[in-house]
Amino acid sequence: MTTLDTIAPGRRVRIVRVRSQGAVLRRLLDFGFVPGGDITMVRMAPLGDPMTLRIGDDTVAVRRDEAARIEVETHG
Amino acid sequence: MAERRWRLGLTRASYPNCSRPALAVTETASADARRLLVALGGQQNAGKSTLFNLLTGARQHVANYPGVTVEKKTGTFSHGGHAIELVDLPGTYGLTSFSLEERVARDFLLLEQPDVVVNVADASSLRRSLRLTVQLRELGLPVVVALNMMDVAARRSVVIDTDALAGHLGAPVVATVGRRGEGGARLKDAIIARATISDAPPPLVIDYGAMEPAVTGVTEALTRHPSLADHCPPRWLATRLLDCDAEAMRLLRTHVPEPDAILAQIDRARADFETAEGVTIADQIASSREQAVRAIETAVLDRGTRVRRTWSDRIDAVVLNRWLAPVVLLGVIATVYELSIVQGYEVTHYTWPVLATWRAFAAGILPEAGFLYDPLLRALGLWLVDSANTLLNYVPIFLILFSLIAVLEDSGYMARIAVILDRLLRRFGLHGQSTLPYVLSGVFAGGCAVPGVMATRSIPDHRARMATILTAPFMNCLAKVPLYTLLLGVYFADSMSLMMFYIATITLIAALLVAKLLSTTVLSGLETAPFIMELPNYQWPTVRGVALRAVERTWVYVQKVGTVVIAVAVVVFTLLHLPGLSQTEQEAFEARGQAAISDFEAALARTPFAEQVPPQRLVGLVNAYDAYRATRLNADRNTADADFRARFPDLMVFVAPGRDRAERAASRALRNLASARKALRREMRETRIVNSVLGRIGRSLEPVTQFAGFDWKINVALLSSFAARESSVATLGVLFQDGADENQSLEQRVAHGAGGTDGRGALAALAVILFFALYPPCLATTIMVHVQTGSYRWMLFSIAFPTALGLGVASAVYSLGTAVGVDAVTAMTTTYLAALAMLVIVGLAGDWRSRPAAPLPQTST
Numbered sequence: 001m002t003t004l005d006t007i008a009p010g011r012r013v014r015i016v017r018v019r020s021q022g023a024v025l026r027r028l029l030d031f032g033f034v035p036g037g038d039i040t041m042v043r044m045a046p047l048g049d050p051m052t053l054r055i056g057d058d059t060v061a062v063r064r065d066e067a068a069r070i071e072v073e074t075h076g
Numbered sequence: 077m078a079e080r081r082w083r084l085g086l087t088r089a090s091y092p093n094c095s096r097p098a099l100a101v102t103e104t105a106s107a108d109a110r111r112l113l114v115a116l117g118g119q120q121n122a123g124k125s126t127l128f129n130l131l132t133g134a135r136q137h138v139a140n141y142p143g144v145t146v147e148k149k150t151g152t153f154s155h156g157g158h159a160i161e162l163v164d165l166p167g168t169y170g171l172t173s174f175s176l177e178e179r180v181a182r183d184f185l186l187l188e189q190p191d192v193v194v195n196v197a198d199a200s201s202l203r204r205s206l207r208l209t210v211q212l213r214e215l216g217l218p219v220v221v222a223l224n225m226m227d228v229a230a231r232r233s234v235v236i237d238t239d240a241l242a243g244h245l246g247a248p249v250v251a252t253v254g255r256r257g258e259g260g261a262r263l264k265d266a267i268i269a270r271a272t273i274s275d276a277p278p279p280l281v282i283d284y285g286a287m288e289p290a291v292t293g294v295t296e297a298l299t300r301h302p303s304l305a306d307h308c309p310p311r312w313l314a315t316r317l318l319d320c321d322a323e324a325m326r327l328l329r330t331h332v333p334e335p336d337a338i339l340a341q342i343d344r345a346r347a348d349f350e351t352a353e354g355v356t357i358a359d360q361i362a363s364s365r366e367q368a369v370r371a372i373e374t375a376v377l378d379r380g381t382r383v384r385r386t387w388s389d390r391i392d393a394v395v396l397n398r399w400l401a402p403v404v405l406l407g408v409i410a411t412v413y414e415l416s417i418v419q420g421y422e423v424t425h426y427t428w429p430v431l432a433t434w435r436a437f438a439a440g441i442l443p444e445a446g447f448l449y450d451p452l453l454r455a456l457g458l459w460l461v462d463s464a465n466t467l468l469n470y471v472p473i474f475l476i477l478f479s480l481i482a483v484l485e486d487s488g489y490m491a492r493i494a495v496i497l498d499r500l501l502r503r504f505g506l507h508g509q510s511t512l513p514y515v516l517s518g519v520f521a522g523g524c525a526v527p528g529v530m531a532t533r534s535i536p537d538h539r540a541r542m543a544t545i546l547t548a549p550f551m552n553c554l555a556k557v558p559l560y561t562l563l564l565g566v567y568f569a570d571s572m573s574l575m576m577f578y579i580a581t582i583t584l585i586a587a588l589l590v591a592k593l594l595s596t597t598v599l600s601g602l603e604t605a606p607f608i609m610e611l612p613n614y615q616w617p618t619v620r621g622v623a624l625r626a627v628e629r630t631w632v633y634v635q636k637v638g639t640v641v642i643a644v645a646v647v648v649f650t651l652l653h654l655p656g657l658s659q660t661e662q663e664a665f666e667a668r669g670q671a672a673i674s675d676f677e678a679a680l681a682r683t684p685f686a687e688q689v690p691p692q693r694l695v696g697l698v699n700a701y702d703a704y705r706a707t708r709l710n711a712d713r714n715t716a717d718a719d720f721r722a723r724f725p726d727l728m729v730f731v732a733p734g735r736d737r738a739e740r741a742a743s744r745a746l747r748n749l750a751s752a753r754k755a756l757r758r759e760m761r762e763t764r765i766v767n768s769v770l771g772r773i774g775r776s777l778e779p780v781t782q783f784a785g786f787d788w789k790i791n792v793a794l795l796s797s798f799a800a801r802e803s804s805v806a807t808l809g810v811l812f813q814d815g816a817d818e819n820q821s822l823e824q825r826v827a828h829g830a831g832g833t834d835g836r837g838a839l840a841a842l843a844v845i846l847f848f849a850l851y852p853p854c855l856a857t858t859i860m861v862h863v864q865t866g867s868y869r870w871m872l873f874s875i876a877f878p879t880a881l882g883l884g885v886a887s888a889v890y891s892l893g894t895a896v897g898v899d900a901v902t903a904m905t906t907t908y909l910a911a912l913a914m915l916v917i918v919g920l921a922g923d924w925r926s927r928p929a930a931p932l933p934q935t936s937t
């Protein structure tokens with residue numbers, strides 16, 4: 001399964017599931033990391049972490065550790 | 077009042093991090109009979125503080141940086157005959173307690189029962205905003221939606237049907253543009269209308285799809301307990317219980333006598349649902365809610381033609397570019413440093429005379445000095461004025477520094493700095509958002525840890541936040557600089573800039589290493605949080621916004637640091653003066669004073685002026701003479717002349733002798749008397765300090781501090797600098813007085829007193845510098861540490877740990893350095909490189925820490 005941290009900049013993907021729990025999960029949900037949602041990977045931070053994403057109308061930075069728990073599929 | 081008001085029986089016990097005392101939530105009286113309580117809630121950076129300012133006319137921190145408001149602020153206004161108390165809450169993305177400030181907001185909404193909750197929503201990011209609005213409405217809160225940032229939405233040609241939105245939410249919607257002050261009056265109308273409404277809309281009901289039977293079943297069971305149904309909407313509670321919300325469980329346990337049956341029912345319903353559907357309750361709730369949010373969004377929002385690449389994207393492409401990011405960041409840091417610290421010091425050359433005038437004024441109105449002894453009121457008064465002046469001297473620097481930092485926050489760049497540095501900082505147990513506290517505390521050679529420690533509140537990760545609080549004071553507080561300058565000027569005049577660079581950066585290295593050490597040891601048990609940070613769009617900072625924040629932060633500095641420093645200055649004064657001179661010492665000094673006076677009188681007797689100076693005029697004359705010399709140093713001769721003439725019009729010969737021999741002799745006699753008196757007073761002061769409580773403590777510490785090369789004088793200076801850093805230089809000034817008569821500078825005197833500028837002296841000076849760099853925060857900062865951690869133990873830790881560390885490092889460098897016989901610059905270079913090597917090793921060690929491996933059990937499709 002592809003995870004969000006492996007997506008190349010500029011790619012647009014759809015969230016399949018979020019393998020988190022507790023407060024982390026809720027935080028991700030508050031930002032719209034919900035199954036079925038679309039995310040565009042914008043760029044990696046200069047030091048390679050965190051990654052900048054576009055979700056809905058927002059630009060959000062997420063660490064790769066968190067991104068690795070978000071399973072995605074490429075648009076088909 | 078037909079409206080049913082839900083009472084939440086939550087108490088402080090369920091909110092361990094809530095700093096407010098427990099609230100007895102009572103039935104609310106009818107709204108219009110009393111002052112209305114209105115809360116401004118919403119997500120971070122939505123414009124709550126801007127609207128707060130618009131509604132109340134007050135000044136509230138506004139910045140384009142998520143999490144600027146970290147404590148709730150209250151203001152009042154009246155509208156349509158109603159008095160309204162408005163509370164500005166910190167931003168919350170959701171209603172699940174997450175960071176400290178989110179808890180503050182949530183607790184307020186749940187416990188304090190506001191009459192109206194103004195939900196500030198960001199029209200340019202409607203979907204995200206709605207996620208919170210929907211939760212507020214599910215909870216049945218009396219919401220008015222302020223749909224803010226309508227200008228940004230319009231610029232992106234997004235059109236929102238506010239009436240339709242109001243219909244979907246069961247809450248009035250008012251379009252606003254907070255930044256331009258649009259919509260304030262309509263918002264006030266809507267608030268009053270909502271508070272006095274007669275038929276309030278019921279809580280919002282969201283369709284939970286396949287989970288509906290479970291929700292309905294539990295809701296029905298809960299409705300059978302009226303005591304519970306009084307506290308919150310049963311349906312809301314049912315979803316929270318199904319989702320295993322710990323606080324909802326607690327609520328159930330406190331209000332239902334035998335909760336086991338219901339809990340069993342809930343567990344069964346949850347298990348049944350999850351096995352049947354293969355989806356966790358949490359995911360089902362999230363996706364149902366998300367569906368509802370999207371349905372509302374689709375129904376009310378028309379996207380128009382989309383701007384594909386916004387300005388923010390274009391700026392980010394440069395600012396966050398792998399190669400350009402460091403260049404931009406270093407450029408920004410260099411600019412801030414140049415403008416605030418370098419130019420700020422230039423400004424203080426103009427402001428210092430003002431402070432000097434004020435000191436002279438104070439000296440003028442305080443009781444006059446005696447020949448050898450000053451009235452206590454005078455001594456203490458001047459001591460306090462001097463302490464205050466050293467603090468106020470930094471005000472221009474802070475105004476510039478805090479303005480620039482406000483510009484960084486307001487433009488949106490500060491959030492990018494957090495993103496750029498997160499990876500680096502995280503290796504040391506910190507967080508991208510530790511940057512702002514570090515910057516405020518003085519990462520570029522000048523700052524103040526008090527606002528720095530305050531700014532840690534927005535860090536959502538508890539462990540990183542504690543690590544930041546405990547290490548931000550290592551940064552270069554402005555008041556440390558005078559001591560560095562003094563010692564560098566004496567011992568390292570040739571390598572001043574190299575040494576200054578070492579000092580400025582070794583503190584950062586030390587802070588990072590300590591942060592790592594603490595977060596892997598004493599802090600390791602604390603909870604951490606993911607880094608999920610919104611990057612706001614870039615905006616032009618507003619002059620008003622920047623000025624207000626700079627003034628406010630500087631004011632905090634003056635207020636908090638000022639009061640503590642003044643209070644402690646009294647204590648230090650006392651400790652430096654008690655018990656005073658012994659009887660014999662006193663008599664000896666008096667005899668010498670009398671001898672000086674006799675010399676003067678003998679010299680004067682040979683001139684025609686003897687009769688003009690009877691004994692009762694003598695002390696006044698010497699004081700006037702000293703004042704004359706001081707004024708001439710600071711101002712022009714005419715002022716000095718005029719001041720003197722005002723007091724002794726007939727004695728001008730003493731300060732401005734003509735060519736006449738007798739006049740010159742009289743003037744010389746007075747000069748000799750004045751300097752003899754000055755020398756005597758210095759000697760008395762030193763004897764007093766040697767005898768004093770602080771002096772004895774300093775001496776008793778010598779056995780420990782000798783390894784670092786500190787003698788008792790240095791100990792006294794360092795002890796008194798705990799009160800406030802700047803007093804270290806003042807105390808050293810008093811202690812190293814031999815040679816002051818020959819008009820040697822303090823630099824020369826310190827060098828002479830501390831064993832000369834040879835290698836040993838320089839090594840000792842280096843030890844002092846290192847100790848001072850790692851030294852515990854000043855008292856004002858430790859008080860702030862207590863405020864922010866809510867614990868005296870951490871406050872004591874923040875004092876004890878750096879003391880031990882500083883003494884350890886200083887002793888190691890001094891003892892090893894003396895044993896090996898290296899010169900001080902080499903010793904510093906070695907220490908620096910050793911610290912740097914440790915930093916690199918620790919930083920790289922973080923890398924082979926495994927990446928997240930095992931997937932967590934809770935999954936979904």
Ligand SMILES: Nc1nc2c(ncn2[C@@H]2O[C@H](COP(=O)(O)OP(=O)(O)OP(=O)(O)O)[C@@H](O)[C@H]2O)c(=O)[nH]1
Nearest residue numbers: 121122123124125126139143144145167225253254
């Ligand atoms: N363009 C535009 N900018 C706005 C508007 N309202 C506020 N802002 C800007 O948005 C930024 C955030 O405003 P704040 O009032 O600090 O937001 P807040 O909700 O209090 O933020 P936190 O306290 O961090 O949760 C500031 O730069 C404001 O100047 C608006 O209607 N239009």
Ligand SMILES: [Mg+2]
Nearest residue numbers: 124125144145
């Ligand atoms: Mg705010």
